[in-house]
Amino acid sequence: MTESTETRVPRPRAARAPSTAEPSAPQGSEGRRVDAPPPAAAPSADPSPERRVEPRVRFNRTSSTGSANFIGAAGASLGLVWVIYERVLPFSGVLGFWVTWYVLFLALYLVMARLQWDRLEARNRLAAVALGTGGVLVVLVVIEQVGYTLVKGSAAVTHSNFWTKSLAFAGPDSPMTVGGVLQAIVGSVEQLGLATLVSVPLGVTAALFLAEIGGGLARVVRTIVEAMTALPDLVAGLFVYVTLILSLGLEKSGLCAAIAIGVTMMPIVARASEVVLRIVPGALREASYALGSSQWRTVWNVVLPTARSGLATAVVLAMARGIGETAPVLLVAGYTKELNADPFSGPQASLPLFIYNAVHVLGTSAYVERGFGAGFVLVVVVLALFTIARRIGGAAPGELTKRQRRKLAREAAES
Amino acid sequence: MAVALTPGSPHALAEEDPPRIIVARPSSSDRVFRGILRSAGIVVLLITVLILVFLILRSFSAFQRSGLAFFTTQAFFPETSNQFGIAALLPDSALIAAIALLVAVPVGVATAIYISEYAPHVLRRPLIAVIDLMAAIPSIVYALWGLFFLMPRILGTDQWLAHHLGFIPFFHFTKSDTIGSYVGATFIAGLVVSLMVIPIVTSLSRQVFSQAPQGEREAAYALGSTRWGMIRTVVLPFGRAGIIGASMLGLGRALGETIAVTFILTPLTWTFSIHVLEGGGNSITAEIANYYTQYDNKGVAALLACGLVLFVATLIVNSLASIVVSRSRSGALTEAD
Numbered sequence: 089m090t091e092s093t094e095t096r097v098p099r100p101r102a103a104r105a106p107s108t109a110e111p112s113a114p115q116g117s118e119g120r121r122v123d124a125p126p127p128a129a130a131p132s133a134d135p136s137p138e139r140r141v142e143p144r145v146r147f148n149r150t151s152s153t154g155s156a157n158f159i160g161a162a163g164a165s166l167g168l169v170w171v172i173y174e175r176v177l178p179f180s181g182v183l184g185f186w187v188t189w190y191v192l193f194l195a196l197y198l199v200m201a202r203l204q205w206d207r208l209e210a211r212n213r214l215a216a217v218a219l220g221t222g223g224v225l226v227v228l229v230v231i232e233q234v235g236y237t238l239v240k241g242s243a244a245v246t247h248s249n250f251w252t253k254s255l256a257f258a259g260p261d262s263p264m265t266v267g268g269v270l271q272a273i274v275g276s277v278e279q280l281g282l283a284t285l286v287s288v289p290l291g292v293t294a295a296l297f298l299a300e301i302g303g304g305l306a307r308v309v310r311t312i313v314e315a316m317t318a319l320p321d322l323v324a325g326l327f328v329y330v331t332l333i334l335s336l337g338l339e340k341s342g343l344c345a346a347i348a349i350g351v352t353m354m355p356i357v358a359r360a361s362e363v364v365l366r367i368v369p370g371a372l373r374e375a376s377y378a379l380g381s382s383q384w385r386t387v388w389n390v391v392l393p394t395a396r397s398g399l400a401t402a403v404v405l406a407m408a409r410g411i412g413e414t415a416p417v418l419l420v421a422g423y424t425k426e427l428n429a430d431p432f433s434g435p436q437a438s439l440p441l442f443i444y445n446a447v448h449v450l451g452t453s454a455y456v457e458r459g460f461g462a463g464f465v466l467v468v469v470v471l472a473l474f475t476i477a478r479r480i481g482g483a484a485p486g487e488l489t490k491r492q493r494r495k496l497a498r499e500a501a502e503s
Numbered sequence: 504m505a506v507a508l509t510p511g512s513p514h515a516l517a518e519e520d521p522p523r524i525i526v527a528r529p530s531s532s533d534r535v536f537r538g539i540l541r542s543a544g545i546v547v548l549l550i551t552v553l554i555l556v557f558l559i560l561r562s563f564s565a566f567q568r569s570g571l572a573f574f575t576t577q578a579f580f581p582e583t584s585n586q587f588g589i590a591a592l593l594p595d596s597a598l599i600a601a602i603a604l605l606v607a608v609p610v611g612v613a614t615a616i617y618i619s620e621y622a623p624h625v626l627r628r629p630l631i632a633v634i635d636l637m638a639a640i641p642s643i644v645y646a647l648w649g650l651f652f653l654m655p656r657i658l659g660t661d662q663w664l665a666h667h668l669g670f671i672p673f674f675h676f677t678k679s680d681t682i683g684s685y686v687g688a689t690f691i692a693g694l695v696v697s698l699m700v701i702p703i704v705t706s707l708s709r710q711v712f713s714q715a716p717q718g719e720r721e722a723a724y725a726l727g728s729t730r731w732g733m734i735r736t737v738v739l740p741f742g743r744a745g746i747i748g749a750s751m752l753g754l755g756r757a758l759g760e761t762i763a764v765t766f767i768l769t770p771l772t773w774t775f776s777i778h779v780l781e782g783g784g785n786s787i788t789a790e791i792a793n794y795y796t797q798y799d800n801k802g803v804a805a806l807l808a809c810g811l812v813l814f815v816a817t818l819i820v821n822s823l824a825s826i827v828v829s830r831s832r833s834g835a836l837t838e839a840d
Contacts, residue, residue, distance in 0.1 A: 184660035212729035219621060222613030223630060226705070229698055230637050233648050240651070293543035301540055309544040312551050315821040319814070320759020322788050326810040327554040329795075330561045334803070351550065358547065383529065384536035405639065412641020415761035415788070419795055440643045440762075447647065448766055456651075463647050467640070474639050478632060 153204075158217065161197035165189055168196075194218060234471070237463045244461025255425040255458075262454060269462050271427040272442035275342055276469075278431045279421070279438055280411050282346030283353055287410075288403050290350075291357025298358070299365035300387060310362075316355035324351040325416030333420060340422030342431025345438065348416035356406040364398030365391060397480045404477040408470050414440035439466045554814065562808035564801070573808065578773045579790065581805030582798060589787065589812055591775040595689065596786040596813070599764060600757035602693025602779060603700050607757075608750050610697075611704030618705070619712040620734055631709075638702035646766040649695035654686065654767065657694070661685040661780050675778050687769030687782035695763045700753035707752065707828070711745025712738050748828030755817040755824065761788040787813050 169189040197217055201210035243264075244250055250268040258267035294313065298306050328348040332338045368391050376386040392399070422435025423445050437445075439462050446459035529537065566573060568585050576588025618630050662685060665676035678684040715738045723733040739746075764786050770793065771783035787809045795806055 182659075183657050184663055187660070208729055208732065212731040215731035215734070216621060219613045219617045222610050222615075223617040223622065225610060226614050226637065226701060227630070227633050229701075230633050230640070232652075233637075233640055233644060233698075236648055236652050237644050240647075290543055290546060293540055294547045297540035297544040301537060305541070305544060309547055311822060311825060312548055314825040315818055316547075316551060317821075319821070320755075320761070320788065320817055322759060322761040322791060323554065323558075323810055323814045323817075326791070326807060326814075327557060330557045330807060331553065334561060335557065354547070354550075382536075383533045387536070405635075408639045412639075412643060414641070414643045415792065418761075418792060440641060443643050443647065444762065447650070460647065463644055467644060470639055470641060471636075474636055 154213075157197065157200050157204075157213075161193055161200055165192035165196050168192055190221070234467055237460065237467045241460040241462075241464025241467075244457050245464050250458075250461055254427040258425070264454065264457060267425075267458075269439070269442055269458065269465065271424065272437045272439045272462055273465065274427060274429055275345075275421070275431075275436040275438040275441075276411055278429070279342050279346045279349060279417070279436070280407060282343065282431060283349035283410050284403070284407060286347060286350035287354040287357055287406065291354045291402075291406070292361050292399060294354075294358045295361035295365055296387060296391075298362045300383070300391070313355045313358050313362075317359050319352070319355070320415070321352045321413055322415040322419075324348050325419040327351065328416065329419045339433070340420055340435050341433055342421060342428070342436035342438075345417045345421035345436065346431060348420050349410045349413050352413055352416055353406045353410045356409055357402055360402030360405065361395075361399055364395045364402060367398075368394045400480045401477045404473050404480070408473040408477065411469055411473070412440060412466060414444055417441050418444060439469075558807055558811040558814060562804055562811050565804040565808040568801075569805075577775060579805070581802045587805050589809055591773045592785055592787045592790055592809060593812065593816075594775045595784050596758055596788065598689055598777065598779065598784075599693045599696060599760075599786055600754055602690060603696040603757040604750060604754055606694060606697035607700035607704055607753055608746070611701045611749070611753070612708055612746055614701070614705045615709035615712055616734060616738065619709050620730070620738065631706075634702050634705050634709075637698075638706070642699060642760060642762045645695055645698055646763040649691065649763055650766045653695065654691055657691055658682050658685045661688065661690065665780050673777055673779050676780055677778060678781055684782055685780060687767060687784075688780050689768070689784040690779040692764045692767040692784070692786075693779070695767060696757050696760045699760060699763070700757050703753045703756055704746075704749045707749035708742055708746050711742040711749075711828075715741040744827050748824045751820050751824035751827065755821045758820070759788065759813060759817050761792050765789045765792045 166189060169185065169192050173185055173188050194214065194217070198210060198214050201213045204210075205213070247264050247268070249265060251273075252270055253266075253268040254271040255267040255269075294309065298310050298313075325348045328344050328351065332344050332347065333340060338344060372390050372394060373386055376390045377383075381389070417438055417440060421438060421441055423441055424435045424437055428434050428436045442462045443459045443466070446455040446462070565581065565587075569576065569587055572585070573588045575590050576586060577591040578586045578588065579592070581587040614630075614634070618627060618634075622630055659682075662680070662682060664674050665680070665685075668674045669676055676684075719737045719741075720733055723737050728736065765788065768784055768786065768789050769782050770785035770789060773785065776784065791806050791809060795803065798806060
């Protein structure tokens with residue numbers, strides 16, 4: 089329930105003495121705890137009743153009974169699973185331990201809840217705990233993913249040659265002091281830049297078409313865009329491979345990779361942009377039309393500036409997706425150990441492709457370490473792009489940033 | 504916009520006042536502008552059609568050679584013989600996707616309910632950000648994690664499953680029972696893919712859940728329902744179409760996932776096996792990624808045929824998903840005002 093249901097009610101008589109407030113709450117509503125009245129209002133001998141602060145009735149807050157149950161069940165099942173899993177049965181594996189623990193925990197929690205409340209309430213509590221686990225699990229997984237890559241990669245990135253050298257002179261077992269990922273970083277930056285140049289204008293224009301013009305064709309395009317968002321990225325690579333390399337006879341190059349990345353980025357940009365363009369208030373458009381401006385003037389001077397922050401978020405998020413794309417690049421970029429700064433000719437490496445080759449194709453321990461180093465770089469770039477997207481995306485359409493507000497204030501003061 | 508007013512005929516004017524017919528005639532600059540926008544839409548359409556056309560054209564020779572046997576052959580030797588087909592690859596892909604969905608849908612829906620119904624307000628935005636970040640993490644990072652972190656830790660559990668739940672056909676283990684034969688199993692690949700499906704399921708179903716009508720929620724509470732009772736009777740039925748649509752989008756993603764599957768699977772044979780704990784499974788995407796450089800034109804055509812099947816399969820799944828999801832939006836109007 090949202091906080092809108094948090095209600096203010098007059099203090100019930102029973103709540104006068106704070107100690108009796110808790111047990112007197114009706115059964116099956118742990119969350120319905122009556123907050124202890126503030127000390128100033130506590131003496132009931134207070135002669136002025138209107139001075140009394142009304143305590144809030146809060147729904148669904150944790151109470152001591154609830155958390156005691158929770159901790160008790162968690163601890164008990166931990167002990168039990170240790171005895172059963174490690175001592176009695178010949179199981180092994182860390183994962184199995186925690187899975188067994190979780191199942192036991194839910195069972196114990198249900199039993200404990202059942203001892204105190206009726207069936208409905210016990211089920212209610214079990215559901216709350218089980219659903220909450222989903223949230224906890226997802227957060228843990230993200231921390232785990234990012235943390236694991238950063239920790240394993242930190243050994244490689246501390247070598248300065250990792251950043252400044254290519255792998256041109258490194259053999260399969262060369263130590264970490266030889267070579268680096270410069271060629272992959274250069275390739276990633278160039279390919280992402282080209283892909284952005286291809287996909288962002290096309291994606292935003294297509295989104296404008298969907299949001300501003302509409303009609304039957306737009307419905308078809310929208311369905312296609314939605315289907316393409318979840319299109320396998322490998323198919324985008326296959327498409328570029330078939331069209332540009334097999335049919336047109338181009339060589340594998342950074343450009344082909346950029347086009348493949350662009351094909352996967354474009355629907356993401358288009359879809360996210362359309363959502364943003366749709367929440368631009370219609371009154372703004374109508375005001376612009378009423379002032380006599382044409383449609384493209386309205387879009388250019390009213391709609392796009394209003395949606396600027398949202399559009400930027402869409403672009404940056406698509407870039408975060410684009411830089412990590414491996415499958416499309418795999419087929420069309422070729423791969424080289426050497427530095428190739430020219431995306432228009434010859435094979436070119438990129439960070440994901442570097443990891444793929446280091447880990448999957450070569451797989452020696454030195455290369456796995458380099459792969460994790462490249463993963464470190466990739467994760468940091470994605471995190472940075474993601475943070476930027478969140479920062480600029482926080483603003484509602486038309487909402488000004490602090491800097492813009494300061495600028496406006498300055499201009500107002502000057503005039 | 505230039506607006507031309509066309510008055511009705513003078514006769515009609517004399518008798519009654521007919522509604523004026525307003526014709527909006529776009530200016531020439533507007534016409535150019537609309538043309539540009541429309542052509543962008545057409546380009547998007549064209550790219551999708553081109554993908555389909557080129558894949559069909561280039562894989563045509565492969566289909567010609569193998570005929571309908573392409574869908575029934577459990578082998579893949581396109582260079583030396585006509586013995587190639589997706590009878591093993593497609594079910595393998597589907598099996599991985601099924602494992603991924605079995606894990607991702609419950610976890611994703613639970614997380615979505617938690618975020619939209621249980622999480623305190625201060626936690627809601629950070630949690631949504633975490634889900635978005637999970638979707639933004641490159642699949643190769645998941646692949647690294649799955650190969651080097653998850654795989655060594657899960658083998659013991661796999662072995663336990665095979666020993667104690669081996670009577671279930673899926674967990675049956677036919678190979679020699681060394682820990683090494685559990686490496687590269689379909690099960691592990693499915694688990695890693697599930698992590699990439701979770702954010703899709705979560706964010707889509709969360710959006711649908713948060714649209715559940717407030718009036719019906721309060722009605723459930725007013726009838727004395729517990730919170731779980733309210734979720735079960737109001738939020739979940741309202742969001743059912745959303746959950747189905749989200750799961751299908753996740754299925755599309757899981758079918759097409761390449762890198763994580765390629766990293767983890769160690770393809771040995773081209774026979775399909777439902778024993779998910781055994782190593783040696785394969786998938787369409789892994790087959791393409793592993794062999795596209797080694798094959799000549801004939802082989803590449805066969806791989807493209809696989810790609811075409813994958814493309815059509817995901818296109819169908821995704822289109823169905825978006826139809827289901829867009830239908831579910833109409834549910835927002837059920838609240839009586």
